Amino acid sequence: MxxxxxxxxxxxxxxxxxxxxxxxxxxxxxxxxxxxxxxxxxxxxxxxxxxxxxxxxxxxxxxxxxxxxxxxxxxxxxxxxxxxxxxxxxxxxxxxxxxxxxxxxxxxxxxxxxxxxxxxxxxxxxxxxxxxxxxxxxxxxxxxxxxxxxxxxxxxxxxxxxxxxxxxxxxxxxxxxxxxxxxxxxxxxxxxxxxxxxxxxxxxxxxxxxxxxxxxxxxxxxxxxxxxxxxxxxFVGSNNIISGKVSSKHSDVHRTDLFQGVPYTVDTDLGEVVISSGELDLGATVELVISSDRMDISFDPSDLENQFPCKLVSEEFVGSIVTLLVETENGMELKIQKQHKDIENIQLQTGQALWVSWERKSAYIIPGR
Amino acid sequence: MRADKLIRWFLWGYLGLVFLFIFAPIVTSIIFSFNSDRFPTIPLGSFTWKWYQTIYNDPDVWDAAKTSVIVALSTSCLATFIGFCTAYTDFRYQFKGKNSYLVLALLPPTIPLIILALAMLAWFSKIGLSGQVWSIVIAHTVLCAPFAMAVIRLRLQQMDPDLESAAWNLGASEWSAMRYVIVPFAMPAIVSSMCLTMAVSFDEFAVAWFVSGLNKTIPVIILEILQGNIDPQINAIGTFVFVTSITLVILAQLIFMLRTPGSASNA
CATH class of the missing domain: 3.40.50.300 (P-loop containing nucleotide triphosphate hydrolases)
Incomplete structure (x- = not known):
């Protein structure tokens, strides 16, 4: 060659x-x-x-x-x-x-x-x-x-x-x-x-x-x-990065999960987070990268996984995209990006209590050193 | 309002006085160069070209003028070349002792002229070069190169340092980059420096008087005539020298201030 x-x-x-x-x-x-x-x-x-x-x-x-x-x-x-x-x-x-x-x-x-x-x-x-x-x-x-x-x-x-x-x-x-x-x-x-x-x-x-x-x-x-x-x-912009430690591997693997990896629970500053990943060692340090456009907010909790209470800190409007900055109970700041057209009818106020959540497959895993 | 006007008039008057202070002696000399009386007294006599005719017909003055022109031209070329090289070194290279190098290069004009002239005379007689036209040229080059360097350095400082690299990047050798980029960019400063050093050399008396020997320059012959007797042709020569120098200096200034494309405007 x-x-x-x-x-x-x-x-x-x-x-x-x-x-x-x-x-x-x-x-x-x-x-x-x-x-x-x-x-x-x-x-x-x-x-x-x-x-x-x-x-x-x-x-x-x-x-x-x-x-x-x-x-x-x-x-x-x-x-x-x-x-x-x-x-x-x-x-x-x-x-x-x-x-x-x-x-x-x-x-x-x-x-x-x-x-x-x-x-x-x-x-x-x-x-x-x-x-x-x-x-x-x-x-x-x-x-x-x-x-x-x-x-x-x-x-x-x-x-x-x-x-x-x-x-x-x-x-x-x-x-x-x-x-x-x-x-x-x-x-x-x-x-x-x-x-x-x-x-x-x-x-x-x-x-x-x-x-x-x-x-x-x-x-x-x-x-x-x-x-x-x-x-x-x-560096590449609007990611939320959460560090944690792999604490357990789920045994209740559904058939569909097999295509997306194995579910693990990770202990983070936020609490327990479920991820879906390739093989990981228990006790290993990992970084979870969750793009801000893959996070969701809601007014009330539901039965979704990876859902945490938070408070709206600020709302930044840049054309068609709106960036919401929220703070969780333990003081971690998270960025959430939404299309402006999707949330323009929702009344949001600074300081308002919200719930932030994301799907387990939205987190990209960087193995720790 | 009124007070403002008063201040304005006062400032204009002040400015006038300053200029009077600076130029009165020269203007007097120019006026008396056209005066028919032998002694500079008032009231003036009649208008005359007599003194200009006298110097025109004096072969000594012609010789001195010729020497002065040769010396001034050679000096301006040599000094500008050396000044350009020094300024370019400063622009292009970083090296240990660069500041000392620059200080040394700028030193000659700070030495009292008499000291410099004596040293030159002693040195030239040691190496068997005294009393020649070339000894004046060398001495004047030493004196003028720092001025040339200062002017050209100022211009090179305005240059985007990427320009030279850009020329190499487009296929220019070091010499081509010098010829097609550095020199054209510095050209206004080079011409300006040539005018300026020519003027300095043309005016310079002390060093020329010491090292010139029999090759008198204009300022030297002025002193000789002056020592002989009171003669209004001095005023005529003086006017000639003044007009030449001031023309060169103004020219230098104008050329340097020509809108320098690309330096300030597209910053």
Whole structure:
């Protein structure tokens, strides 16, 4: 089997005492849209810069198409980067900016003009060719940066938080542009971001990093529904995480339960919680991850399992989704997300007594260390 | 309302006085350069070009002017080149002792000119280089390079540090990045620095007087004429020097302040 297009093998990068990237191994397939995600300082940008040749790994090996590129000069890689600051050349026109890469690769004038104009048209900014950069809006500059990076028809495009300076609605539009572009060109995109929505909207696979380590690699669905670690569960947004200890295995296994796993009881700060899981050791520590959209509230208790009394702390309305924050009797805060249309007719007041519940299969189990 | 107006008038008057204080001597010199009387007295005599004709016909003044121009041009190129290199080192690299490096690079203008001039003279005679045009050029370069560096450094500080990396990333070698990105970006500062160092060199007297030998520059010949007798052609030469310098300095300022695309505006 041929090797993946890009391979990171045991990569370590240190700056003096500080460790930016700690023993990292992963690979990227040709034509894949890979997002590297993490909070600032997690090493995601350093990873991207090593791929571009702007940083040299302290240890390990990076291979591009099977060849070691650790020390290869950035100019010899053809791995253009779309910068967070865009880094457009302010003393050149839009057209000259786009031509720059071709000029550096020794393409003669008429051809490079033609190719640059073609890319400007493709990015729908052909009419601005002769303008200077500071006459353009943020979104237009973004398109110039993309055209400049793609004009040499590289096998890999690197993007470092390219949309972080744009307005929310423009971000969504540019996501569409990027996704479409990547599919049409069939080239590899490596996209660094701190934004979950950007990563999930576009990426085939997501790498979650924290403190120089990879926490999880997987599809957006996997990362969202089956977080590998507590960090991932917290990072990818609206999860409730409850720690506990497995106390007993149920003997009354129904036939239907067999398909969903074995029911266990877990002792948590809330009390006894029933879960459904693969084999677990009795007495093992586990983290229960319950997505906030899989929790329910009611005014009165019923005979549901995993039901606990609580008090409404706050209600946050963000468009079609409402996030309710409740506090249980022992002081644990839980988040519950509901569609606004589902609860708009219910009168909720802060401080109101409610019951929170969830189905046993809604809890995703992370085995404790 | 009334009080505001009063303060305004007072401030305008104050400003006028300051400018009068600064420029009165020069203006006087310019006025007397067109005065027909030999001695600078009031009332003025009639208008005349006589003193300008005198210096125009004086081969010594021409020689001095030629020397000054050669020295100023060479100095401005050399000093700007050295200043650019120093400023770029500061922009690009982090190293131990960088602060000392910068302080050393900025030191020459803080040394009293006479001391610097004496040291230069002693040094040049040791290495057999005294009394040549080149010795003035070298001495002036030492004096001017820090100004060049300060101006260019200011410009490079406005540059997005990603620009250079972006050039490499797009396939530019280190030299191409220098040629197509760093130098074009710094160009306003480079031209401005050339004007400024040219003006400094053109005006400079003390060092030139010590190391010039027989190759007198304009300021040196002014002193020589002055020592001989009272002669209004001094005013004429003075006016010429003043106009040249002030033009260069204003030019430097204008070029540097040309709207610098991409620095402030798209921050």
């Amino acid at each position: 041929p090797e993946s297009q890009i391979v990171f093998e045991n990569i370590i990068k240190t700056f003096g005492e500080a460790v930016a990237v700690e023993k990292m191994s992963f690979s990227i397939e040709q034509g894949e849209f890979l997002a590297i995600m993490g909070s600032s300082g997690c090493g995601k940008t350093t990873t991207l810069r090593m791929l571009a040749g702007l940083e040299i790994p302290s240890e390990g090996e990076i291979r591009l198409n099977g060849e070691r590129i650790n020390e290869l000069a950035p100019a010899k890689r053809n791995t253009p980067l779309v910068w967070q600051s865009l880094a457009l050349f302010p003393f050149l026109t839009v057209l000259e900016n786009v031509e720059f890469g071709l000029k550096m690769h020794g393409i003669e004038k008429t051809e490079r003009r033609e190719r640059a104009l073609k890319w400007l048209d493709r990015m729908e900014i052909g009419e601005f060719a002769e303008r200077s950069i500071d006459q353009l809006s943020g979104g237009q500059r973004q398109r110039v940066a993309l055209a400049r990076a793609l004009v040499t028809e590289p096998p890999v495009l690197l993007l470092d938080e390219p949309l972080s300076a744009l307005d929310a609605n423009l971000v969504v539009r540019m996501q569409g542009v990027l996704s479409k572009l990547q599919k049409e060109l069939g080239i590899t995109f490596v996209y660094v971001t701190h934004s979950q929505s950007e990563a999930f909207a576009m990426a085939d696979r997501v790498v979650i990093m924290s403190k120089g380590l990879i926490e999880q690699i997987g599809t957006p669905q996997q990362v969202f529904r089956e977080p590998a670690t507590r960090f991932v569960a917290e």
